[in-house]
Amino acid sequence: MRPILETERLVFRPFTAEDFDLLAGLHADPQVQRYIGGLWSREVIQRRLDQYVGDQQRLGFSKWKAFLRDGTFVGRAGVSLMPDTGEPEIGYSFARAAWGEGLASEAAIGVVDWMFANTDVAGLIGFAHVDNAASRRVLEKTGMVFEGERDFDGIPNAFYRLARP
Numbered sequence: 001m002r003p004i005l006e007t008e009r010l011v012f013r014p015f016t017a018e019d020f021d022l023l024a025g026l027h028a029d030p031q032v033q034r035y036i037g038g039l040w041s042r043e044v045i046q047r048r049l050d051q052y053v054g055d056q057q058r059l060g061f062s063k064w065k066a067f068l069r070d071g072t073f074v075g076r077a078g079v080s081l082m083p084d085t086g087e088p089e090i091g092y093s094f095a096r097a098a099w100g101e102g103l104a105s106e107a108a109i110g111v112v113d114w115m116f117a118n119t120d121v122a123g124l125i126g127f128a129h130v131d132n133a134a135s136r137r138v139l140e141k142t143g144m145v146f147e148g149e150r151d152f153d154g155i156p157n158a159f160y161r162l163a164r165p
Contacts, residue, residue: 004064007110010103012064012077015052019065022073023049031096035129037155055080061119063091066107074098077107079115079124088115090126092138104134105141112142112162122164127157136160 005012015023027033027040040048048063055062063078075094082089090111092104108126115121126144128135136158140146144160151157 004061005110005114007106009069010074010107010110011067011069012107012110013067014056014062014064015049015076017049017053020045020049022065023076026073026075026093026095029096032093035132035135035155036093037153051080052076052078061088061115066092066094066103074103075107077104077111079111082125087125088119088121088123090115090124090139090142092135099134104138108138108142116164124162126160126162127152128160130156130158 001013003011003013024042024045027045030039033039052062059081061079063076063080065073066075066077067073073095075092075098077090077092079088079090081087090108092107092111094104094107112124115124124144126139126142127150128139130149139160142162144162147159147161149156150159
C-alpha cells in the first residue's frame, strides 16, 4: 500500500480492518495509556480501529499507522474529527521503545503540514493531559497555541489551537 505521508524517518499508512492486533499491542502498555484514560478494552480498540478505517474512507484522513523507514511499527498519528464540535483534532501515540527520539514531534509536524497542503481545514486543535509535558511540547512544536484547560471524558487536558497559515 502506497504511503499517505513520509517524513525524514517515518512512513504513514492508513489502518485497515486487519490491524486490530497492531493497534491492541500499542495500547496494551500501561505507560502508553497513562495519560489517555488507562488501558483500552477490546471493544474500545475495535471501535477506534473502525473509526480510523471509516474516517479515511469518508474524509481522506484519519489516524494513521506510523512506521520507521525499516518497516518497524512505532505508533499512530493523524487527525480525527472531535465528536462534539466536528473540529479536526491531531492525535498521536507512540510505543515506549520510540519515546525520546523526537518521533512524535516529527509525526505531528508532518501531519499538520499534510493537512494544510491536502485539505481545506481552517485550523487544527490538539489536547494533552495537563501533566503530560512531553505531549504538550509536541503540540507546541507544531505551532499550536495553548488556549486553556478543558475536561475531556473526565480527564483534565491542556487545549491547543492552530489556524491555517
